[in-house]
Amino acid sequence: KCKTVTFVFSDNHLTRKTPPSYADGVYMLAGQNRPSARKLSQIFMKGEDGLGSSRNRTALLAFFGQVASSEVLMASESGCPIEVHRIEIEKCDEMYDRECKGNKYIPFHRAGYDRKTGQSPNSPRDNHTNRMTAWVDGSFIYSTSEAWVNAMRSFENGTFLTDETENLPIRNTMRVPLFNSPAPHVLRMMNPERLFLLGDPRTNQNPALLSFGILFFRWHNVVAKRVQNEHPDWPDEEIFQRARRIVVATLQNIIAYEYLPAFMGEGLPKYEGYKPDVHPGVSHVFQSAAFRFGHTLIPPGIYRRDGTCQFRRTPMGYHALRLCSTWWDSNDVLSDSTVEELLLGMSSQISEREDTVLCSDVRDKLFGPMEFSRRDLGALNIMRGRDNGLPDYNTVRSYFRLPKIKEWSEINPPLFKKKPELLQLLAAVYANRLDNVDVYVGGMLESRDGPGELFRAIIKEQFTRIRDADRFWFENTESGIFTEEEIEEIRKIRLYDIIVNSTNIKPGEIQKHVFFWVKGDPCPQPLQLNTSLLEPCRYLQGYDYFEGSELAYIYACVFLGFVPIVCAGAGYGVVKLQNRRRRRLRMRQEEIKNSGGGKTSVDKMAVREWLHANHRRLVKVKFGPEAAIHTVNRKGEKLRTVNFGSTENMKYEDSNGNKKRPLILIRVPRDHDLVLEFDSLASRRKFVAKLESFLNSHKKRLLSVHSSCEMMLANAETRERRQKRLEHFFREAYALTFGLKPGEKRRHTHMDNEDDGEVMTVMRTSLSKSEFASALGMKPDAVFVRKMFNIVDKDGDGRISFQEFLDTVVLFSRGKTEDKLRIIFDMCDNDRNGVIDKGELSEMLRSLVEIARTTSLSDEHVTELIDGMFQDAGLEHKDFLTYSDFKLMMKEYKGDFVAIGLDCKGAKQNFLDTSTNVARMTSFHIEPVHDGARHWLLKKWDCITTFLEENRQNIFYLFVFYVITIALFVERFIHYSFLAEHTDLRHIMGVGIAITRGSAASLSFCYCLLLLTMSRNLLTKLKEFSIQQYIPLDAHIQ
Template structure:
């Protein structure tokens, strides 16, 4: 036999020499076939290309008819797998198929289809696991699920029933050597040596992936961690490193290319590297086409493929859904649990670790140790002698229960995945598939496989019960697998035959097509003689007699029979399912990140408090300096002490009391801000009451009663401190030649008789009420309110107003020019107080007096020097006081001068520099309306004090409520207040309503879109409702921030006030609207920030494969796992978000009224960061 094999080998070498010589004719030029499959068909250049759709030869059967995964009314995929694919391992093939055929099926798959990989967006689904599942729920906890990712699809499909979802093939559909050369020229260039047309290798082995070509680098199930992709072999198919058998075939075909390239080079040493490489590639592709179509497929199906009848341009080569996700997966039943190793002497060696064979579940994505210790010749010879598993519906445990999976679910069930993949692709039921592939429908369950169900009637009952006796609801994969009896059943055979026939007939570059100019008829005949045996023998150290010529079958008489059929029970156990927490190692980083964000506003608040303290300290130092300068004018010292002021029964406050240096007592708070001053100018004797201390253990009191002021009640720490205070007070009064009248009384009596600010306010209310009651009278049925005092009339007559009380009643400041002028007019006796009679006379004058008298008062107010005439300076001062009351800067000095000159001109007094009373009357007669209008339009005063029609209305705190208001129900009163408020603010309320409708509408629209319209996409599946909240708040806060600048565009708002649009838009409320918009933006910003932290957590729990869809702009290497610190502090989104949060906190906290009032420069500095805020928003 050895001699015969030697003769065959010599004959093969002669054939190869002739073929390569003829193939390498330098005069022969032909079209180069692209790596990505494009332009094979000239009419339809995308047919069979990378990314083309799968072909649907059966109707789509999605749950909704469009895209939703099918099979909702069918049993769970894991349940079906346990029922029909779980059984006894170690049963040999009925047709003597070898393990080499079983694993070469993966090469064929890698050559024509890759349609199970997840695409973008990531679509997660779960396969339910039955409670107490022996593999996935041994503890009977329940609620366990196997993860499942839907396959990539054409995004232009899945929108309507007329265009249902269509999955895509991510490699070419042609048999064009893509398993060897990949589908990208850049990829194959990384594999080439660029010397003599060969692929790069070291000692006959491919290079390691040091160039980090994007090979699949799935996690190793028994390591539970991501390993470096540089450990992988650099081969053409990204899946080649999945198991040792696939790596072996990848190495074999790489060597086969180099063997062919070397022979071509020997024939034509003058050819360039590119010429040599392309010619060798063409021969390798032709040999693969011949082996797959005419050797592997007949061995796989048990029947030959129809003869080639020539190229058919009208035939589409697309991979059908039924082929990719059902029929061609029949080969999974052939896969053994392990791989035998043997040498040429038929000695079956020990695998690394001392075991009888290389078990698959221990080498998923981790075949490096095997390949570095075991030569591929031993693996090839072992697979050629080892029989595959039996052709039935059962799968061995290494692929049924121990298939590799993601790190969070390290072991999966290939049978369940196959069933789910069919449902993912919308395959119809088993009977419909038979009908569309030209087969009759089965009418009973028993017709699926009468022989099988006759020998196993229990299996038939399980099938009937599982599908509720519905023949029209059986999964194609289940029905097709149950058809099998030593070979694929008639449905799978029809699908596979149709697929490979179409691929061959549609390929313009097929090696048997003698019209493409690539090969001659003689060369085609020579290529047809190349078998898998030839490739192995010529590319490795395997001798011609070491393996049988039909490597896909082992028959009696072939070399080296296997010692026994491998069984999982005789192999080392697989490591069981484990989970993995992707968030592990990020706990502290996440906690500290959240704490940092929480402490940012706290730190900003502390900084704001610090700058307020700083400004207060600077202000106090300035006050102290001013006091020193002021005190330098007086002789004597200034005494200070700290005590408590008794305000009323439920309120006391800590104050500082300063004596002098002028004859006055100054009361300040702890910060030095003045609370009140008790002047002693108008008194020669200060009355002081001290409490008599008994056994009540209460603090001693001191009551200071000064003329024209409400009482000052002080609470001392001890009797000694009170005595010390009285000594200092007596000395201070003596210094200013004033007497101290000291008396004692009981504590309760002192507090009861003390006229505090509160009691003084009630007296003033009675004062104004009586004045208006006397002037205007009482309404019909109204009764005069009685005071709590015994003699209210005498008390009212004795009450007088100070300048500050008068200013407070007018709603103005005591130092306002208008207040000073008006106070001087009302205070007729010039004693610095307004008595009841003086106030009453003024009210009567403005309400009932003649116009002559009113104008006289206005004239006297303008006449500062009391010389009987008003010059332009005095009139200008009066107008300025009105402007000051209005609190506006819109009326400039030149405007006031222009106004006065115009008034003089229109009155015919332009030649005068001053006005007499008669001139003033003439002017007021001419411009009375304009002058009064100035007072009415001022923003500072709610009413014009000179306008008697509004005089009573401005004293809202003191008017007499009608009796009918007292008798109304409180609900009606509240309703009146509400309607009044709505009437007065209806325009502002309307625009606020529009603003919030738009803001909330934007939030709801985005929230609904990501919650319901995109719930099946990757972001929604990974981040949950957090992405909906984040995107919704982003839309709302973007709208708010766009309005913020508009509300503070003062030049624009001022310009708009010149047009009639101001009547429809409340431009004067821009500041208030700015604050409302800012607070709304703050709310959505905080919501957005919280949502981002939740989203960052979810993203940190994802594998790198999912991140490629979420962040297409960023490429992550397969062994890199980004954590919280990466997402928050190393991405543009993260770092810009953190800076935005910090800036936002600074701006809002420093905009607090207390900070704005006490430390305005710091408020403005913080608000100036708005430029950075908007710039970062654009980056974010």
């Protein structure tokens, strides 16, 4: 019972009756060394159309075979993702390469399979998915989905929904997922709502299959009405289920005991009851080879007639409907025909002969995808066997207890005796190897008046297993579905009875044995159909997906090209507008500020500031309102302020030789000069007049000096020259502090005489507050800078002389801890009254917090911190500190004060703790090493080793990052290059997809790390643990 239930659902797997024979033993197509499937189809399956069946089988049998196949099979649909392979086409192929261009191929999609397989030789590609159930259970009529069949039901009297004629099913307005392949004769996708809603998604493929679908649709409604008449008190559900059981039973009886004997020439063994140990799964050889024998019976067209033997012609005057012109357009045929006409026509029409030949409508003109609208069914059948990994023809024979073929002629002696050239071709294309013949080709060559012995054995074994393993088979009396009398009645029902009871066809208008037409049966066919009697088949080669989209594509490209430009322009305009408003607001605020104090209005003039030989910038010079001039940029931001408050006279130089670009150099005491360039002499005179007027208003004098332009620029103290002088300033202070022992004088070398003048210039250099702040890496208006500057500036002239700076550096490097404490105490003592109150200490703490660039402290936190410091020192009863109290408070941190120093940018040196500096002093004085004698490679090597030593931790993590990134790329690249080269895009794009997938994996890892840097709270928390010693969490700050 459990085994039976296992195979009742759809999407089960095909069953292996022979071992898989993939080219690599895992997943690659079998028969890689065999000829092209198209070439084999051209040799063995190409022939003359219009040869009738040797046993007078009808077209009704040929197309009913598709019903029997659809009932138990749907295993050729492509998997996901799609795996596309190429069927090679020989050059100058009469169907697919008429222009002899070459390099043509038929696309072939491999069938879906269990993705868990196909990974190793122990688990080769297997378990191909069968979307239908393995039973003859009416899946063709009722589908395999409860939701699907509910969409077909009327829920009244157990019947299906019908249209207004009550003879046809409704159209697919509910968008049930029916197959809607493109019609190859029009080469476009049509509206899916035009299709008839039936149980099998493939029913609308061709008119014959659609006729059978509608026939059994009607048969269900007929049976449902009979059940209702017998049981008028039954509800809709019971009527529907009872009618369904009867319809399924009649379908089982027709397939097993009417169709199969007519198709194979022999019937199934006698039914012996339900066998739960039998596996009912559909085998690969049945699906991919044996049951495809019926394709040879399919005619190129379909006759239509009425009950009076009047055969209808097409509107174009042809004898019958052309099959290749009706693929996936069957609903259009039924708008001009009736189901009765098609069934009567097929019952009188003789099918094609049972041989290896397929008619051209399926061999050359089978439907296909948009890009290849016509395909070769013979080649597809061969490729399907290779896709399923079927072994060779002889191996399959041995597994079905048939003797192996030892000579080529043993396959079909009468055929090869009649066509000896076919025997020679067979041996030649397979390189005279009997162990390498495709099972489909070998099985088809066995055919005489029906399937050969191999295909008969496979088909018979398959349907016997399906019947015997079915607990609900209609003949199984143990299931309790039918009584003995009902089983006997079902056995009497033939396809003829269903046709007569479900259509308007009368008993005398169709033969009782509908699968054969013999002499004396109603309405013989006018003649055996061949392609010459039918309308030409349209072959639309390829499909241009771009057609009709040219104009939209051009507009889209133009739009996408202009979008960045428009966005950039809009953004630039918004920024400009905001800057303009900001400048106006700033200017208005300054005007209000100046006018509010009763001061005169500020005069301005646009000039060009000369910075050095290759750099000039446009600025505005603002005069006042205080005794200073300012240079501002076009945004109104101050670039520089030149203050004249401390001098009585201001001196400037003008160039007397350059009339095109006249210059003015304004000498700024103890700062770099201001060089301005004008467009004309008139502009310079205007500037001089404004400057003189401005200075006179502040009781200052303007002195002028004339010099040449070259001399002026050569002697100008530019910002760059000032910066170099300041760097020299710091280096000299450093050298004098750490390079000389107490009482030792500076040594002189032969080059020192040249530098004496420069050294004296440095000695006379003094630092402004802004330069001092820049050296410390702080803002000039910082509280700490202001306090420190006031301490260092002992004479209070607003400048730090070289001697004052030198004394401070010596103090911090060699001084005692008490001296450092005294400096800090004096810095906190704003009012110089000898004591520090809590307000002054709070101001100092805030400045230190600001320097540390950490979270700002609130007033409560600062007060709490200061109270804690007072309490720890036992001074909680005091509101201020004397110097002795301050020393007492700092006694606990006395050791930490050794590390107090100044970090000056120009010196590239932090004056750290005393012990370190003492060690430096003892080892600093060494004899000068002349590096000029060393080779440049050694100098470069020293730089590299120094860099590696300083950044070894960062380099290690950078190395780990690159290793992981490369490993991810290589892993995906190897997977798509060597482990999945048969799949979808990999097969089409080649190595390109492997590169892109590897890059995607590496990029995903990089994006994850990028997101990690945004986790600021996590990084802050990690800094509290020792892990920060091993991971450079603050490397980006450094």
